[in-house]
Amino acid sequence: MPKKERIVGVDLGTTKVAAIIAEVDSDDLKVVGVGSTASHGLKRGVINNLEKAxxxxxxxxxxASRMSxxxxxACYAGISGSHIESINAHAMIATSRAGGVITKRDIERVIEQAQAIALPLDREIIHAIPIEYIVDNERGIKDPVGMSGVKLEAEVHIVTAAIASAQNIYTALERAGLKVKDLVLQPLASSYSVLQPDEIDLGVxxxxxxxxxxxxxxFYDGAIxxxxxxPLGGEYITNDIAIGIRTPYKQAETIKKKYSTLSLAPEEKKDEIKVAGIGGREDRFISKENLYSIVSPRVEEILMITNKAVKKSGFADVLAAGVVITGGTARLQGLAKLAEEITNLPVKIGIPKRLGGLTDIILDPIYATGVGLVLYGHEKKNQTLIKKTKGGGVFDALKKRFEDWFSKYF
Ligand SMILES: Nc1ncnc2c1ncn2[C@@H]1O[C@H](COP(=O)(O)OP(=O)(O)OP(=O)(O)O)[C@@H](O)[C@H]1O
Ligand SMILES: [Mg+2]
Structure with missing residues (x-):
């Protein structure tokens, strides 16, 4: 019997590392192993202690290995952190044969050309994702292979990362015995597990x-x-609980997960929560209203900063499918409603889509990235990954432009 192919996703999160192993079963994916552990050595998505990571x-x-x-x-791994930057680049090439048919090679060339941006020496491109192609001034083409045209243009979403941060992820995984097949931007990975194709088309x-x-x-019109x-998440909320009710971080985290809600009913306000005494001190009690008054402003702040970023992106008006929230903090009760009030958009909580196998475990927003990495790997395995560029690309950029110009006229 032929050996079944397996795809592994490793989500290196700030609070947990999740490993998901899936088996490809006649083109369907079946989750056969899930491993999750508290992560150490990471801060806001970036490794700061290699050994612990x-x-x-x-x-x-x-x-996950034992379970499966x-x-x-080998694995697909996620990358995040405030060192991540993205731009939309435009590129233009003359197709290989004048008046001829556009080939896969032309697509590769135009995307390579789009990557020929002046990149600082300390940055590398982790994604170059085509948004649309323009053939002889005809816009909005998703797949121009086979079409006729002399001029091929592309709009490409380019994501760059600090080389050192990316390298640390490679090193950590390699030392843990895993080859990295591809580094994937975490929200891009999550999109594979929680978004529907029609949401990506409508705008989300x-x-x-x-x-x-x-x-x-x-995402809009089928593309990112x-x-x-x-650089803010659930830890920010827990920190404030720890300070606000004067308790160690670990206990604040437990209280947050167990009792916090963003939709506190009036009759619940005076309900009491026990805060266990530390170091021989007596147990204390705080009201749910007290907890709410700490948690709610922090969440509002995160959502307001996010909303500002959405507005600044210029896409706020095209998000017909609204907002999908995932990640562990999406478990916070009442989050969707609060987010609707702040963004004025329909909001839903994104749970990873149902795959075969150990489905029950992964139907949880904390696994959105891990499951997404597996789905990304499954989709990409048959495609040639586009060559990515490291910094110092100005000379390469000029060289490429010259080559293009040369192939057009000679
Ligand atoms: N029931 C809950 N209520 C509120 N917050 C929760 C709940 N369950 C988990 N969280 C929070 O979710 C966060 C962890 O989410 P997740 O596992 O998605 O993060 P991560 O992937 O480790 O981090 P990051 O993606 O930021 O690097 C923690 O801050 C945790 O406190
Ligand atoms: Mg995460």
Whole structure:
């Protein structure tokens, strides 16, 4: 019997590392292993202690491996952090044969050309995703292969990362025994697991509110248009609870998960929550209203900053499918309603789509990125990944322009 193909996603989050192993079963995906462990050595999406990060990865991956009975040696991994930047670039080439048919090679060339941006030495391109093609001034073409035309243009969404941050992820995973097949921007990965194709067509904003960061990705007319990482997440809320009710972070985290809500009914306001005494001190009690008065302004702040970013992106008016919120903080009761009030858009909570296998475990917004990485890997495995560029590309850019000019006229 031929060996079944397996795809592995490793989501290196600020608060947890999740490893998902899926088996490709006649083109369907079946989740066969899930491992999740508290992550150490990461802050706001960026590795700050390599050794601890390696240990966390090993723990999550070993758990998933044991569950599935398979050894894991390669994965798709997520990347996030405020070092991430994105731009939409435009490129133009003369097609290979005048008046001829546009080939796959032409597509590769125009996307390579779009990547020929002046990139600082310390940055690299992690994604170059075509938004649309323009053939002889005809806009809005999704797949021009086979069409006739002499001039091919492309709008390409380019995501760049700090080389050092990306390299640390490669190193951590390699030391944990995993080859990295591709580094994927976390909200892009999450979009594969929580968004429907019609939402991507209509216009939608995906928000992954995790522990350390809120990752934003805007999709419209079938393509990604804007990405941004906001360095605030659930840890920000927990920190304030810890300060507000004077309790250690760990206990504040437990209280947040167990009792916090953004839709507090009037009759619940005076309900009491026990705050266990530390170091021999007596137990204390706080009211639900007290907790609400700490949590709610922090969440509002995160949503307001996000809303500003959406408005600034220029896509706020085309989001007919509204906002989809995922990530662990999406579990916060009443979040969708509050987000609707702030953004004035319909909001829903994004749960990873149902796959075969261990479905019950992964139907949780904390697994949006991990499951998305597997789905991304499944979709990309048959496509040639477009060559990515590292910094210092100005010379390459000029060289490419010259080559293009040369192939057009000679
Ligand atoms: N029931 C809950 N109510 C409120 N917050 C919750 C709940 N469950 C989890 N969280 C919060 O979700 C956050 C973790 O989410 P997630 O696992 O998506 O983050 P991460 O991927 O580790 O971090 P990041 O993506 O920011 O790097 C934590 O801050 C946690 O407190
Ligand atoms: Mg995350």
């Amino acid at each position: 390696v240990e966390s990865i090993q723990k999550a991956v070993n758990e 009975g398979f050894k894991v040696d 904003c995906l928000l992954d509110i995790g522990g350390g960061t809120t990752d934003l990705a805007i 248009r804007h990405t941004e990482v906001i």
